[in-house]
Amino acid sequence: MVAMPFAKTQPDLVFLHAPSVYDFRQRAILYGPISDLVPSSPVFEMYPIGFTTMAEYLERHGYRVRIVNLAVRMLEDPDFDVERFLARLDPLAFGIDLHWLPHAHGALAVAELVKRHHPHTPIIFGGFSATYYQRELIEYPQVDYVLRGDSVEEPLRQLLECLRTGRLPAQVPNLTWRDPAGQVRENPLIYCPANLDHVMLDYRYVVRAAARSLGRNLKDYKPLQRWFDYPIMAALSCRGCTRHCLTCGGSAEAFRLLHGRERPAYRDPEQLAGDLYRMAEVSKGPIFILGDLRQAGDEYAERFLEAARGFPGPVIVELFDAASDGYLRRMGETFSRWTLEISPETHDPAVRRAFGKPYDNEALERTLAAALDAGCARLDLFFMVGLPQQTVESVLATADYCRRLMARFDDKRLQPFISPLAPFLDPGSRAFENPQRYGYRLFCRTLEEHRRALEAPSWKHILNYETAWMSRADIVESTYEAGLRLNRLKEEKGLISAAVAQDVEERIAQARRLMAEIDRLMEKCTPQELERELMRLKPEIDRANTSTVCDKRELEMPIEGPRLRIPGIIRFLVREGWQAVKSKLQSSNPKAQAQNTHHATRNTQHASRITHHETDEL
Numbered sequence: 001m002v003a004m005p006f007a008k009t010q011p012d013l014v015f016l017h018a019p020s021v022y023d024f025r026q027r028a029i030l031y032g033p034i035s036d037l038v039p040s041s042p043v044f045e046m047y048p049i050g051f052t053t054m055a056e057y058l059e060r061h062g063y064r065v066r067i068v069n070l071a072v073r074m075l076e077d078p079d080f081d082v083e084r085f086l087a088r089l090d091p092l093a094f095g096i097d098l099h100w101l102p103h104a105h106g107a108l109a110v111a112e113l114v115k116r117h118h119p120h121t122p123i124i125f126g127g128f129s130a131t132y133y134q135r136e137l138i139e140y141p142q143v144d145y146v147l148r149g150d151s152v153e154e155p156l157r158q159l160l161e162c163l164r165t166g167r168l169p170a171q172v173p174n175l176t177w178r179d180p181a182g183q184v185r186e187n188p189l190i191y192c193p194a195n196l197d198h199v200m201l202d203y204r205y206v207v208r209a210a211a212r213s214l215g216r217n218l219k220d221y222k223p224l225q226r227w228f229d230y231p232i233m234a235a236l237s238c239r240g241c242t243r244h245c246l247t248c249g250g251s252a253e254a255f256r257l258l259h260g261r262e263r264p265a266y267r268d269p270e271q272l273a274g275d276l277y278r279m280a281e282v283s284k285g286p287i288f289i290l291g292d293l294r295q296a297g298d299e300y301a302e303r304f305l306e307a308a309r310g311f312p313g314p315v316i317v318e319l320f321d322a323a324s325d326g327y328l329r330r331m332g333e334t335f336s337r338w339t340l341e342i343s344p345e346t347h348d349p350a351v352r353r354a355f356g357k358p359y360d361n362e363a364l365e366r367t368l369a370a371a372l373d374a375g376c377a378r379l380d381l382f383f384m385v386g387l388p389q390q391t392v393e394s395v396l397a398t399a400d401y402c403r404r405l406m407a408r409f410d411d412k413r414l415q416p417f418i419s420p421l422a423p424f425l426d427p428g429s430r431a432f433e434n435p436q437r438y439g440y441r442l443f444c445r446t447l448e449e450h451r452r453a454l455e456a457p458s459w460k461h462i463l464n465y466e467t468a469w470m471s472r473a474d475i476v477e478s479t480y481e482a483g484l485r486l487n488r489l490k491e492e493k494g495l496i497s498a499a500v501a502q503d504v505e506e507r508i509a510q511a512r513r514l515m516a517e518i519d520r521l522m523e524k525c526t527p528q529e530l531e532r533e534l535m536r537l538k539p540e541i542d543r544a545n546t547s548t549v550c551d552k553r554e555l556e557m558p559i560e561g562p563r564l565r566i567p568g569i570i571r572f573l574v575r576e577g578w579q580a581v582k583s584k585l586q587s588s589n590p591k592a593q594a595q596n597t598h599h600a601t602r603n604t605q606h607a608s609r610i611t612h613h614e615t616d617e618l
């Protein structure tokens, strides 16, 4: 069934994305560098990719879906009244993501508000953390349903069908729910598709949905606060991973435990290449191709590269380990502007191996040389603090290694970054499931413990772990020190300007001062005094919360001219409107035909209005 793209009705489902900590605007929390290397701010406003794939899938099946990024709305407008906004919505159901555990606080708080204003509207939770904590989650009075698994597009459709028709969802796969007697029921986790050919990561859905509201809701769909300045997008090559990184909730072990997935589900390589072209139709932003393309085998990677050959836009590709010269050469032949990302995590091969990445520095450096030779636009190297067997000295030795690398390659395209493993070890990862065996000590296990940890006044106290080699204080201090050293190195090598380096240096110094001050206050103050003192420090804390150990913009690829492709958006909207009309005309009676023709005219008008509106906004 094709949904009319512009007809005005209440949505069937409203997806809500909460900030990490719901009342972050009223709290003073020193987040430090925990979000420095991701596009989000410390409230993690980026909604999960699954919102887009689920929304597109449901719309394809005749449901009307709206995404509301509450976190972005709250960041952009200090007076945005969440409660008032939620009270006005009236869908068949609400969907809330609890994908990444740092949303435990915000997601539950938003669900509580929704329940207060809509006591009879079902609230559905989903995501990796929701799957892991499904039993605990369903006990919260504001949670009605939990959809488990890594692919819930079809189970969600079935659940909405039940809600629409008043049937009990006893047959909906992967669903945890309460029956009319109040008994918790766990339907079997049997929906685990073998490939990703049924889903589309189609950003044009967002364009269509925003057009439907004449652009009024455009900001609801923004994946990030700065998205119109830097419209980064993601292409999904797979769900699942073949690797075993110790702390990763997306590792092979975690997928098996949480989702019953034995092997990754891959997107057809030609379809994946098609996704890139579809995305480029609406935006000039870089497309991050998620997942190492070689995971499905060399033939898969080759088919994708062949299908994507000549793609003109900027892309970001990732490697999970060392790669051959030939593979990187093919990458260079396919893309004209590409960034390569590699995460060796540490300079020390023994620590790297203990973490689950068994390649040595010789292989790493061969790969770096080949990538630079193949013409990558940037080569980002990511190192981490909080690894097994890693000591403070080892963290600082990683900064020294970066100096050696930069001396050897003497190429400004090579950019090293360091950040802490924060704030949480992922549930379902080997380290979380068996901390002692791998030298980790956990401070939180349950969902509620994590929710409370997020209210702590600094990232040192939010961390849910320490290691046998580093305390939480060591992790914090060595992160700041290594960040400081890398910052100076980048200035020295001309990777960043003196002004940027100076700013970062000052923010690190300020964050260290604040951390010490917060620790002192925590020791001597009563809870009431502590809250008062923290609020006094809030302006300073907020200033120290972004780009602590590096400037976030260091990660961005340059984009020239307007960010969005307005002609492509118009073409898409007109095409959509026309297709919807054609499909209706083919299937309906003469009266409906007349009505649809009227819609078509309106749609074309709306297409040009949304374009004006968007141009204004941009």
Ligand code: SF4
Residues within 6 Å of the ligand: 241, 242, 243, 244, 245, 248, 249, 250, 251, 252, 320
């Ligand atoms: S961190 Fe390791 S296990 Fe996790 S997704 Fe990346 S390669 Fe896979």
